[in-house]
Amino acid sequence: MNSEGQGGQTTWYQTGKLESNKDFSVETLQDIAKEFYEYVIDKPNARTSSTNACIVAVFGDRQTRKFTASTIPRGPVNARMGREGRQKAPLWYHQMQARNRLRSSGGEFHAEDGAMFRWESSPDSHGRTGHGVYLNDPIMGVYGDPGFRNPGVKDLNPCEKCLPVVGALDIGYHDSNGGRSSPTYSDGIDDEDMMEVDC
Ligand SMILES: [Zn+2]
DSSP states (O other): OEEESOGGGOEEEEEEEOOTTSOOSHHHHHHHHHHHHHHHTTSTTOSOTTTOOEEEEEEEOTTTOEEEEEEOOOHHHHHHHHHHHHHHSHHHHHHHHHTTOBOSSSBSOOHHHHHHHHHHTSGGGTTSEETTEESSOOEEEEEEEOGGGSOSOEEEOOOTTTHHHHHHTTOBOOOTTSOOOOOOOOOOOOOTTOOOOOO
16 A cells, blocks of 8 residues: 555555456455555554554445545645645535534544545546536445444444445445445446556
8 A cells, every 4th residue: 555644644545446357346345445454554553543443444436446545544644635625525525514524734534534535636536526426326345443432353334424424425335224235236347457456
């Protein structure tokens, strides 16, 4: 994975494209999140100092089969999301604003936010947002250890603070509590420029 920031202010991230033999599904994204988690957890300062959490969220665009992964945004990445969100990821920013999750410098951002911001602020999102949502039924998988509040390494749903944002942007996810879940199907897109997951 790539990283930005130093020490306890490090954020890890990665973009890639699903291999053609993999289903475009929440399970697949959770498998990728698990791979990235296992990479990050061995690094110094992988866990947040406040909650001892290490979480990886992976957002996937169905049409391009590209995915964007992020750990909990800290330090310079967190600050940039707060500073540039309005302009570079306006749909995500609008939802965060509506839920009072922005601060004067950065915000209370989760791994889910990191993945959404990084995708929406990249050229990969061009033409793939509209009517206030992310188009074409994108999905998200989350994996990791939430730390002190709910210790243990596991598949995670977007957390209760992120669910309203994820839902409002029309992103599918797994919700074991009977909420909306995402369909699983192959979309048959040809993967000429297939890229391996490389962390
Ligand atoms: Zn969250």
